[in-house]
Amino acid sequence: MIFSHYRVELKRLALSKFTWVAAVFSLCSPLLGYWMQLSNPDVMTGQFIANPVLAGTIVGAVIWALLIIVESNRIYRAQASMLIDAIASPRSMALIRVAAVMTFSGLIWLLSLLIYLPYTMLNLGFLFTIDLYVLSFLVLMLPTWWISILFASALSQISQRIELTGLLYAFLVFFSFSGFISNNLFGTWLNPIVLTFSDGFSSLYFLRIAFYTRLLWLTISGGLWVFSLLCIRKYQKNIFGSFWIGIRKAYIPAAAGLLFFAGVFLWINQPFVDHGPAEFIFEDFVSPSRDNFRAPISEVTYRLSPNTSTGRLHGVAEFNAEGARQGTSGSSSIWLNPGYRIISIEYDNNKADFTTTPYIIRDARRTDFTTTESWQTLRITYEGFPTMIRAFAPHNWGNEINRRNITLNNASSIPTVSGLSIPVSFNLELALPSNMIPVINHRLIDDYITLTCGTNIWNATIDGSSLRINAADYMVESFVAADMNVDFIFSRQYQAIMEEYNISGEIAEVLDFFTQRLGPLHWAHLPSLSMLQSSALMFGGIAGDGFVEWGESIFTVSNLDNPLQGTNAAEVFVHEMVHMWWGGLGVFSGWGESGDIWSDEGLTVYYTYRFFKYRYGEEHARQHFVDAWQAAVDIQNRCFYSRNPEFLDRLPEMYCAQINNRNRGTNLYARMPLMILRAEELVGGPEQMDELMRHVQQQFSGNGMNRPFTFQDFLDAVGLSEEDINLDYPI
Amino acid sequence: MKIEINDISKTYASGKQALKNINIQMESPNLIGILGPNGAGKTTLMKLLIAGLTPTSGEILLDGKRLLSQEKELKSKLGYLPQSFGLFDELTVWQFIDYMAALKDIKDKSAIETVLEQVNLTNQRKTRIRRLSGGMRQRVGIAQALLGNPQLIILDEPTVGLDPEERVKFRNIFSEMARDKIVLLSTHIVEDVQSICNRVLVLNGGKTLFDGEPADLVAKTAGHVGVFVSQIGEQVPRNCQVVSKVNTAKGIQCRIIANELPDFAEAAEPTLEDAYLYCTLKGGDVL
Numbered sequence A: 001m002i003f004s005h006y007r008v009e010l011k012r013l014a015l016s017k018f019t020w021v022a023a024v025f026s027l028c029s030p031l032l033g034y035w036m037q038l039s040n041p042d043v044m045t046g047q048f049i050a051n052p053v054l055a056g057t058i059v060g061a062v063i064w065a066l067l068i069i070v071e072s073n074r075i076y077r078a079q080a081s082m083l084i085d086a087i088a089s090p091r092s093m094a095l096i097r098v099a100a101v102m103t104f105s106g107l108i109w110l111l112s113l114l115i116y117l118p119y120t121m122l123n124l125g126f127l128f129t130i131d132l133y134v135l136s137f138l139v140l141m142l143p144t145w146w147i148s149i150l151f152a153s154a155l156s157q158i159s160q161r162i163e164l165t166g167l168l169y170a171f172l173v174f175f176s177f178s179g180f181i182s183n184n185l186f187g188t189w190l191n192p193i194v195l196t197f198s199d200g201f202s203s204l205y206f207l208r209i210a211f212y213t214r215l216l217w218l219t220i221s222g223g224l225w226v227f228s229l230l231c232i233r234k235y236q237k238n239i240f241g242s243f244w245i246g247i248r249k250a251y252i253p254a255a256a257g258l259l260f261f262a263g264v265f266l267w268i269n270q271p272f273v274d275h276g277p278a279e280f281i282f283e284d285f286v287s288p289s290r291d292n293f294r295a296p297i298s299e300v301t302y303r304l305s306p307n308t309s310t311g312r313l314h315g316v317a318e319f320n321a322e323g324a325r326q327g328t329s330g331s332s333s334i335w336l337n338p339g340y341r342i343i344s345i346e347y348d349n350n351k352a353d354f355t356t357t358p359y360i361i362r363d364a365r366r367t368d369f370t371t372t373e374s375w376q377t378l379r380i381t382y383e384g385f386p387t388m389i390r391a392f393a394p395h396n397w398g399n400e401i402n403r404r405n406i407t408l409n410n411a412s413s414i415p416t417v418s419g420l421s422i423p424v425s426f427n428l429e430l431a432l433p434s435n436m437i438p439v440i441n442h443r444l445i446d447d448y449i450t451l452t453c454g455t456n457i458w459n460a461t462i463d464g465s466s467l468r469i470n471a472a473d474y475m476v477e478s479f480v481a482a483d484m485n486v487d488f489i490f491s492r493q494y495q496a497i498m499e500e501y502n503i504s505g506e507i508a509e510v511l512d513f514f515t516q517r518l519g520p521l522h523w524a525h526l527p528s529l530s531m532l533q534s535s536a537l538m539f540g541g542i543a544g545d546g547f548v549e550w551g552e553s554i555f556t557v558s559n560l561d562n563p564l565q566g567t568n569a570a571e572v573f574v575h576e577m578v579h580m581w582w583g584g585l586g587v588f589s590g591w592g593e594s595g596d597i598w599s600d601e602g603l604t605v606y607y608t609y610r611f612f613k614y615r616y617g618e619e620h621a622r623q624h625f626v627d628a629w630q631a632a633v634d635i636q637n638r639c640f641y642s643r644n645p646e647f648l649d650r651l652p653e654m655y656c657a658q659i660n661n662r663n664r665g666t667n668l669y670a671r672m673p674l675m676i677l678r679a680e681e682l683v684g685g686p687e688q689m690d691e692l693m694r695h696v697q698q699q700f701s702g703n704g705m706n707r708p709f710t711f712q713d714f715l716d717a718v719g720l721s722e723e724d725i726n727l728d729y730p731i
Numbered sequence B: 001m002k003i004e005i006n007d008i009s010k011t012y013a014s015g016k017q018a019l020k021n022i023n024i025q026m027e028s029p030n031l032i033g034i035l036g037p038n039g040a041g042k043t044t045l046m047k048l049l050i051a052g053l054t055p056t057s058g059e060i061l062l063d064g065k066r067l068l069s070q071e072k073e074l075k076s077k078l079g080y081l082p083q084s085f086g087l088f089d090e091l092t093v094w095q096f097i098d099y100m101a102a103l104k105d106i107k108d109k110s111a112i113e114t115v116l117e118q119v120n121l122t123n124q125r126k127t128r129i130r131r132l133s134g135g136m137r138q139r140v141g142i143a144q145a146l147l148g149n150p151q152l153i154i155l156d157e158p159t160v161g162l163d164p165e166e167r168v169k170f171r172n173i174f175s176e177m178a179r180d181k182i183v184l185l186s187t188h189i190v191e192d193v194q195s196i197c198n199r200v201l202v203l204n205g206g207k208t209l210f211d212g213e214p215a216d217l218v219a220k221t222a223g224h225v226g227v228f229v230s231q232i233g234e235q236v237p238r239n240c241q242v243v244s245k246v247n248t249a250k251g252i253q254c255r256i257i258a259n260e261l262p263d264f265a266e267a268a269e270p271t272l273e274d275a276y277l278y279c280t281l282k283g284g285d286v287l
Helices: A002-014 A017-034 A044-077 A080-087 A090-115 A117-127 A130-159 A162-177 A204-229 A239-246 A251-268 A492-500 A503-518 A557-561 A568-585 A600-616 A618-638 A645-650 A653-683 A686-703 A711-718 B042-049 B067-077 B093-103 B110-118 B134-146 B164-177 B190-196 B214-219 B272-282
Strands: A295-307 A312-321 A330-336 A340-347 A353-361 A364-371 A377-384 A405-409 A425-433 A437-440 A448-450 A455-463 A468-472 A474-481 A484-491 A529-533 A541-544 A547-550 B002-011 B017-027 B030-035 B057-062 B078-081 B152-156 B182-187 B199-204 B207-212 B225-230 B241-247 B252-257
Touching: A002 A090, A002 B093, A017 A044, A017 A090, A044 A080, A044 A090, A044 A117, A044 A130, A044 A162, A044 A557, A080 A090, A080 B078, A080 B093, A090 A117, A090 A130, A090 A204, A117 A492, A130 A162, A130 A204, A204 A251, A295 A405, A330 A340, A340 A353, A340 A364, A425 A437, A425 A468, A437 A455, A437 A474, A474 A492, A474 A503, A484 A492, A484 A503, A492 A503, A503 A568, A503 A600, A503 A686, A541 A568, A547 A568, A557 A568, A568 A600, A600 A618, A600 A653, A618 A653, A645 A653, A653 A686, A653 A711, A686 A711, B002 B042, B017 B030, B017 B042, B017 B182, B017 B207, B030 B042, B030 B190, B042 B152, B042 B182, B057 B067, B067 B078, B078 B134, B093 B110, B093 B134, B110 B134, B134 B152, B134 B164, B152 B164, B164 B182, B164 B190, B182 B190, B190 B272, B199 B214, B199 B272, B207 B214, B207 B272, B214 B272, B241 B272, B252 B272
Parallel strands: A295 A425, A484 A529, A529 A547, B030 B182, B030 B199, B078 B152, B152 B182
Antiparallel strands: A295 A312, A312 A377, A330 A364, A340 A377, A353 A364, A405 A468, A425 A455, A437 A468, A448 A455, A474 A484, A541 A547, B002 B017, B002 B057, B199 B207, B225 B252, B241 B252
């Protein structure tokens, strides 16, 4: 019987002109995505899949909501309900009506998916994958349309007045876009946050989050919709009278409550973002050794098995003490990604008691444990889904594990244990699908065994105590530049692009340019330099001891075709390579907190500017570098709290951290480069500056002076005082 | 089917008392006409019978069980035409009836053809409802009420907007339908009731003034209806209610109802309309 009601309601809907207006507009709405930038348009899949799908998602959702509001109102206003209610239950009809609109929207969704398919395939070419295309439509668009329909239908049933329903719905839309929720991955019910897709790696990261948030909002909107059934007017009573009658059918409030509860449960227990502070606080990562717990460790082995289907990591960390039972009893702490659950802590044949605390610093949560006897071997087993740092969400530096990409950083890969005296290297056993090549701490490793189940076990002894894992279907191009071996590691999907734009040639040109001016790179003694392309989730890039890692978007066609557009991508490309000269000088005398502007960023930004001046001319370099620095410094100088930092303490902690972080960025990336540029003028020009800096490189490279390269060292090197290069502005 | 209305009262939230202690029993077959002026409580009574309202006090039993506890059964047996209603303008006549048939769980499409034929809309079956005249829309409303041969048919002002010929035709249809079921007909048009109803219910001010056969109502009015010819400007006595005035060659022929006819008036044979007016005029006291 319900099915025959549903059939005729669907048929009726198909004959309504409003339905077809909604259908045509929602079919056209993805077109807006080719102009709107809802996701990173630098990435081709962002431009031709994420953006159109997101535009279709948002606009279509509003259109379908308007349809059900108009349809519901028409039935009330036209008094068709007078006939229908005498035959069928108004609640059943509400269910059938919403199901019919959802079905119709589903058909239009399918049509959209088919209509935009050829154009998307044409534009993406070899970057097109059908699974990403279909998943994007399936995860982002369809559920959001349904969430919107459920909300609109619920509000319509509650208010039964079109203007009030419209107002309440507009409020919900405002809520989703409003400043206090727009950066919350889970609050944006209408506009799922998809910062970027990836052409060469995987876009599953944001799709996973979007799937979760769609599920969350489907339960909440479903709960509200079921609740609204109680408000359907009955016996000509008002909303309260009808509610009182409806609530006697206990299954309705029970179902509504269950759905609401499920929504709240999903929100609270979301696995993607940790529950750390909202603003990143540059606090030292203190891992206190508790009581007298200590052990000189002779060997550390980590066995890691990322599950690329579920996105979870299973890890075992094993610490062997030097000699027999050198590990002392006592209490200690383990720091691990907050998304991981410690399964067990064993010392020799004993199990340690442990308590997971809510205390989070940076990307790690503390778990306290106690050993009651001295021990030889300490084994920690853990498992879970790596979370992102709350302060960086949604603009995350996320860890991810999926079929096409793995990125895991420090606490997301291995634990840190207080009180252990760790050796200078550790053993790693990493289980990966056979199509993936690992890059461990930015170096290729080559020792692996193949298991029969399509898994390779990679083995390596890694220097240091930290671990970053990148793994994907990489290609490696090895070449020589400035007398150094270079391994350029990039996604196989990008092979054609890397060849067409001769990226290895570009790398060689940059390395040559700086070798000529600053002398040989300290890391030239390494077997090779690593130049790694990682997923689009990495915004910008990083550099370190003989390696550079760039986010994917540096190499997208749109950025490579327009190297001068805002200079961002090309600038980062060069900037990270410059860091190899200045990053190793131990120049960090701080993180650039207010008042401390000296770091390696100043010289790196200055020398990046020098490369652009050489490559594109003085005019370009002035416009995109010097003028931009000056503009940022001017803005900082106009800020009341920058000029009067003594008032900062009166602000709430979050705002205080925001201002400090902004000041830090300006100091490092604009004020200091301007000061160095002034020094360049005072010492007689760029050639003289290069000469002096080449000398600094010889002196300090690899921290040969055994102390940091300080601001005073810089002033001494250029023969100037701080007053000489001061910008005459308060810092 | 048997419906018992036991001591029903209905007071709206506004404070208006629409029905006061109504007691009625209905059993099929029955064709009951409900007469009453505006605000008498006719529509309220009908809404109570279709479970569109709850009574303030009293109860309605359907085949011995509380009506409100068996709404589903009631809806499956009900054909209802409200006084004012809306249709889906985008549908054709056939599509709309098909829609209503689906809601009534009628799978046999011939039932749709039957009611369209009954209401004389077969030729308009493919016409969009937005293109129908007021009378035709009313016929669509009647068609959906008759659809599926329901056991209880409740029609609120069904013949409004119909031309005289159609009214006659529909009277016959209602009469035909009432052979094995309960048909409740609320109307202002006394002639409709007179011609087909075997039972008449007169409501006024929320009270039942009369419940019985139309002939009984007429009989009780005998001796209270008269005619006389008056000249222009002549006043009608205050204790008389003029029912009709007809201009004739001799002057204006007035038909009046009164408790006691004046001497100059000649007694006339009462009609049901006279009886209904006399009944409402006297508030049922005469009955």
